[in-house]
Amino acid sequence: MDHRWPADVTIPAVDQPLRERLRRLCDYARLAPSVRNSQPWRFVLGDSSVEVWADPSRALAVADPEGRGLTQSCGAALAFLEIAARASSLTVEIDRLPDATRPELLARLRIVGEAPPATEDPWLFQAIPKRRTHRGIFSGHAVSPRLLDRLRQLAESRGAPLRIVEGEHRRRLIEQVRAADREQRGDPAFRAELAAWVDPDRTGERLGIPAHRVERAAIEAGERTRLRRFAVAPAPESGQPDRADESGASGAEQEQETDELCPPGVAIDLMIDDLDALLSDEGAERLRILAVSRAKGTGVAPGAPHPPQPRETRRSAPQRPADDDELDRGSPVLAVLTTPGDDRASWLRAGETLARILLRGRVDHLWASFLGQGIEVASARAAIREALDLQEWPQVILRLGYAGDLAPTPRKALADLLTDG
């Protein structure tokens, strides 16, 4: 088993020992979404069980000091594992937070029998390798109310209600997300932490977000809430991996491709050295030229005077900041996933439900991305709760809509995440 992203899913053969079947299923759990792609989970394999552990070494001390996002991410991995097991005709029982003396042990999934899967399980399972976070502008197509109802029912049945935010509430939500955005952007500690998770030095680790997907608050211009589309390098074609190592390429071939897809100078320049300059129109243009020249192998060094270049990136950095309204126009649906409580059990539950919503949406070609600012900034989260008249606690803010496919984001190999217990 390696780090590659499966094109499709296959159910492990039933004549294998159960432990081996479970090992194969963990290979799908590792594809779950996680905050900053930190993949903060570990799996411990037993003869008929899998334990899901949090990995505190991947915690985000600034953006997620309480571990909410970390626990939600592990919840998503747990749900992927459960869905994979059920689609493989295995009946499961899950003990959540089973041992108060070992808080990092988040759940133990036990196989207790065999039964044909429920109708939706194989669909959700098939959607696992096809799901991605899609941060760009969504098309203007309205999301069908029936699908939204399905998602709402699904969330409700899991104990984590999903609120579709409309009208005046939507306006207030956007306002608070923007305020949170500004607050994070103004915090050097936040920017440094974000930089660490988009640092191309992490390429070898297969952790973090590829630089050309970096579209977080810290690089957004002025008072404007641009959608996260500050591309710093040409995006790979749909279906191609984001990194060379995802394709199984090796050696020099990998080096070259990695450099092309994720130009180190650009990302470092962007995130660490020259953030403010890059927020200007001139900075955006410089970034675009760097990205193009890197991709074309002409190797213009960061900071060097740049010759004019052709404008042939598939997604180029914007020439000027986008409208204030872009978040509004580019998000056919804004939704908030909530839970009645706000403790670790609630976060785990929210992550499990989130995973099911994302997969169920994907079955119907719906894409999603996150507005984490509104949750990560405590004052914004409180203001959103009040502005939306929520009794529950907001856990995840989602944009939902339709768009084209994207390449997957790298994941660690299962061997780096799984131990035999």
Ligand SMILES: Cc1cc2nc3c(=O)[nH]c(=O)nc-3n(C[C@H](O)[C@H](O)[C@H](O)COP(=O)(O)O)c2cc1C
């Ligand atoms: C709890 C949680 C919070 C997230 N918050 C954000 C966010 O604020 N902004 C963002 O762009 N992506 C966010 N993401 C998406 C992750 O960055 C994404 O899952 C990760 O990069 C892996 O990419 P993939 O989802 O395309 O597989 C979040 C994901 C999770 C599970």
